Amino acid sequence: MRTLAIGDIHGSNTALCTLCDYVNFRSDDTIVTLGDYIDRGPDSKEVIDSLIELGKNHRVINLKGNHEVMMENSLLSEQERYFWLYNGGEATMRSFELQPPILEKEDIPQTYWNFFKSCQPYYETQNHILVHAGLEPETDPEDQEENFTLWQRIFETKPHKSGKTIVCGHTPQLEGYPLKLDHAICIDTSACRDGWLTCLDIDSGHYWQANEAAETRSGSI
Ligand SMILES: [Mn+2]
Numbered sequence: 001m002r003t004l005a006i007g008d009i010h011g012s013n014t015a016l017c018t019l020c021d022y023v024n025f026r027s028d029d030t031i032v033t034l035g036d037y038i039d040r041g042p043d044s045k046e047v048i049d050s051l052i053e054l055g056k057n058h059r060v061i062n063l064k065g066n067h068e069v070m071m072e073n074s075l076l077s078e079q080e081r082y083f084w085l086y087n088g089g090e091a092t093m094r095s096f097e098l099q100p101p102i103l104e105k106e107d108i109p110q111t112y113w114n115f116f117k118s119c120q121p122y123y124e125t126q127n128h129i130l131v132h133a134g135l136e137p138e139t140d141p142e143d144q145e146e147n148f149t150l151w152q153r154i155f156e157t158k159p160h161k162s163g164k165t166i167v168c169g170h171t172p173q174l175e176g177y178p179l180k181l182d183h184a185i186c187i188d189t190s191a192c193r194d195g196w197l198t199c200l201d202i203d204s205g206h207y208w209q210a211n212e213a214a215e216t217r218s219g220s221i
Contacts, residue, residue: 002026003125005200006033008065008169010192011041011091016050018210022218023199025058032123034169034187035065035132035150039088041192041212045095048115064119065132065170066150072116075105088192121149124164128202133170134184135160159183167202178207180221 004023009016025031033051038044054060070084071092081103085093090100098107105113122131122141129141134152136144137160154171160183169188173179176195179186189209191197196209196217205221 001028001030002204003030003032003128003202005130005167005187005202006031007187007189007198007200008034008036008172008191009041009047009197010036010039010067010088011044011047011095012191012197012212013041013043013046013050014212014214015191015197015210016047018214018216019197019199019208020050020054022210022216023208027058030059030061032061032130033063034130034167035063035119036067036169036188037062037065038071038092039067039084040091042091043095044092045112048112052111052115061123062115062119063123063130063132064116064121064150066146068116068119069146069150072113074103125202127164128167129160129162129164130167130202133168135166137161154179154181154184154186157181157184165202167200176209177219178221185221 037047074081074084085101093100124141131149133150134148134157136148137158166184168186171186172188172190174190176189178198187198187200189196189198196211198207198209200207208218210216
């Protein structure tokens with residue numbers, strides 16, 4: 001049984017659909033998406049539609065990214081809304097055929113808010129902890145605070161006390177390749193910045209990539 005992690009998608013639905021075809025998922029795969037489905041790229045709404053569809057036929061665990069939290073928080077105040085809009089939220093509004101900068105909860109169908117609510121903070125296997133951004137090294141995964149799980153940069157991460165390898169996204173690797181450290185692997189390979197979207201088999205180290213031009217390539221970390 002494989003555990004396959006998918007990095008930050010950021011509205012890159014062509015890359016996502018191309019990647020899903022290319023990997024050729026098996027019925028016993030567990031697919032863990034690492035968050036940041038929305039913002040910056042052109043097709044945020046369609047990315048969520050694709051993930052909901054994928055979840056109908058596969059075991060899919062969607063983790064929460066800081067961009068999903070920013071969008072949820074955008075309903076709380078004007079300041080939060082502008083923080084989100086300046087961080088790529090305008091592209092998300094346009095994918096819902098909405099005109100920035102005003103967003104009311106009712107403008108977005110409840111399905112999408114439910115999707116955000118269903119996203120998990122982390123996913124743990126025998127040898128790995130999968131999370132959007134990082135972990136505080138001395139804290140159990142279930143007690144982590146969001147400044148670490150949603151916002152920490154890969155170069156700030158330290159080995160987790162569990163000894164497990166952290167698998168994360170959040171820090172864009174502008175060369176388009178996964179970053180492997182001794183204690184952590186980052187697979188945000190800049191899908192929305194003319195880079196690649198990565199799917200990593202966390203146990204074998206094999207990875208598949210696709211981009212917005214529907215090109216594919218693969219390799220090993
Ligand atoms: Mn992020």
